[in-house]
Amino acid sequence: MRAKLPIPPNRRHVLIGSAAAAACLAAPAIVRAQAKSLKIAVLLPRSGYLAPSGQSCHRGALIAPKVLAEFGHAVDLVHVDIESNPDVARTQCERVINDGAQCVVGAFDSASTLAMAQVCEQRKVPLVVNIGAAPQLTEQGYKYLVRNFPTGGQLVTNGLKLINDLLAATKVEPKTAVFLHANDTFGTAQRQAMDRIFPTAGLPFRLLDSIAYDPKAQDLSVEVTKLRALNPDLVLVVTRAADAIKLVRDMVRQHFEPMGIVSPGSPGLYDEEFYQALGPLADYPIYNIPWANPKTHMTQALEAAFKPANPNFRFAVESFNVGFTFEALLIAADGFKRAGTTDGPELMEAIRATDIAEHVMIGSAIKFDAKGQNVGIPSAAVQNRNRTPTVVLPASIATTAPVLPMPGWQKRT
Amino acid sequence: MLHPGHEESARRTSMIWSIYVNVVVQGVLTGLVYGLMALGLSVIFGVVRVVNFAHGEFAVVGMYAAFLLFRSLGLDPLVTMLPIAAAFFAIGFALQASLINSFVGRAEHEQFILLVGVGIVIANVLLMTFGPDARPANLPYGFDSYLIGPLIVDKVRVYSAIAAVAIAAALFAFFRWTATGTAIRACADNLAGAAVVGLNVKRLYAITFGIGLACVGAAGALMVTIADAAPSLGPAYTLLAFIIVIVGGLGSMAGALIGGILIGVSEALAGFIIEPSMKSMFSFALLIAVLVLRPRGLMGRRA
Secondary structure (H helix, E strand, C coil): CCCCCCCCCCHHHHHHHHHHHHHHHHHHHHHHHHCCCEEEEEEECCCCCCHHHHHHHHHHHHHHHHHHHHCCCCEEEEEEECCCCHHHHHHHHHHHHHCCCCEEEECCCHHHHHHHHHHHHHHCCCEEECCCCCCHHHHCCCCCEEECCCCHHHHHHHHHHHHHHHHHHHCCCCCEEEEEEECCHHHHHHHHHHHHHHHHCCCCCEEEEEEEECCCCCCCHHHHHHHHHHCCCEEEEECCCHHHHHHHHHHHHCCCCCCEEEECCCCCCCCHHHHHHHHHHHCCCEEEECCECCCCHHHHHHHHHHHHHCCCCCHHHHHHHHHHHHHHHHHHHHHHHHHCCCCHHHHHHHHHCCCECCCCECCCCECCCCCCECCCCCCEEEEEECCEEEEEECCCCCCCCCCCCCCCHHHCC | CCCHHHHHHHHHHHHHHHHHHHHHHHHHHHHHHHHHHHHHHHHHHHHHCCCCCCHHHHHHHHHHHHHHHHHHHCCCHHHHHHHHHHHHHHHHHHHHHHHHHHHCCCCHHHHHHHHHHHHHHHHHHHHHHHCCCCECCCCCCCCCEEEECCEEEEHHHHHHHHHHHHHHHHHHHHHHHCHHHHHHHHHHHCHHHHHHCCCCHHHHHHHHHHHHHHHHHHHHHHHHHHCCECHHHHHHHHHHHHHHHHHHCCCCHHHHHHHHHHHHHHHHHHHHHCCHHHHHHHHHHHHHHHHHHCCCCCCCCCC
């Protein structure tokens, strides 16, 4: 029996094959041309010990599509909880990219963001950092990452300068301070920045000690006892979330009354949970962080969308988390609009070339340097007054004067 | 007359010492609550010879029970710890009678897997019911403290420690002066002898497991006055209870309380003298030291 020979290709077969190949090659371009909106995965710590801040950022992400649409941007968001756990952040980032996310935004926490950055770099998917200050995020040469948030060093530099302005404005002369910080990635980065920057910051007080603590600790009684032993005039803090409540609670219990509690740039002191748990005791800490600019049209649009969507929350309290999360989504959407494609490398190139003059937070236009860092984000000194974050410095945007020393715990009503 | 510089130095020294005493007192008070939690573990192992690897998870259930009763009915955890302990006794009795009795005498790894499984189920049920976030009770006296000379002591810790000591004392009295307590001790000392004289060993085991869980339920209710309830706390509490009973002596009731105090004080002092973020390390250092120098624990009997 003779073996059946394969039919040699004729001209018709070649034509059909060529047409099929051309169609396959052209398909991505067709898909690209058809992409009307950008699918963005928003990864945030909506549960776990960072939940208060993560939930606050989430509220910003929920209202973002509507506001972005008003400004001509189309986005399709996927919301994912990373449980305040970098391992979960890494696996969830993998999962959302596998499920078709074309851009990733997150993740409030530096450690989780670092874990996600490795995944995004490997998969060539742009990662826009909403909040996360650890310097290594933009120092490790990631090509698929941009950060619209100050580094720890920038936060501390701006924060210490504002403390100088604060002392000048209140004519208070503290002699000593203690730096108390969480020992996680963010807190440790802030400690390193303090060690580097404080000696040259020209502040008129001595730093007696730096104390690291576990932000997930059950209570901070030992930490406060240590503060009491050192008896500083000022307590400089880098808190994270619920640990700020525990700190004030133990200060009150131990009758420790410093002249002021000042954060050179950290969360925790302005979460709604902080106000609800402490009531009048939540007033008067000062935190030097970037803040929303109430005068821009975009901030007003964001606030208008926030109010009906979150009747139980105040934009004044949430504007930091909501504002930066919205801006991260704005950067991604703006990059997509200019690139006209969801292709990772092309989209990333467009995002790196961002130049957005009108936005939410204070500062100049959003632009990124060669490392993907926005270096033009200033800080404002914000003080809790009547359980509302209130800008007290710089004078150009302040709505009231700062109060220092803060009134004693027992004198609060 | 003292030189002003000396006066200042003496005042400073006195203040530092008072702060040290304060740290030790806070450590003792917290340690007593830890001790009550570990007492349950020690009682169960001392009699039933089963190590409850779901101990921390049961403590967290106690915390949530106290939290719910406070938030919904306004009942103070110091009051609700009694009904919570009673409910935990019933749960423990039923669990031992229905499930754990059949594992008594079986290989240790089988007991281990069973109770780890129970712990995982509890943690996940809590996670599904309450979510992963910490829930603070925010008691009205949560910010108050007692000023005793130079000492400042939190009210919540004082109340919790007193309650822990009262429960431990009641437990000691139960085992010392009641017929059931004596019978349980007989089971612990000589199981074969207890069976020969006609004691219902299985029932006594169930009562013992119930008592162990009642301790941990009450300790959980007390813990919620000091710390926020969260489903993820279980393994840490189990580990803490283990460290305490190993330091104090597995099976020794007094050892559990002494171990609790030692761990509470060592953590507080280490946090104060060295670095707060390193305080847990000293619990483990103490554990290693005891395992090397006195493997049966401080109050444990020689095998």
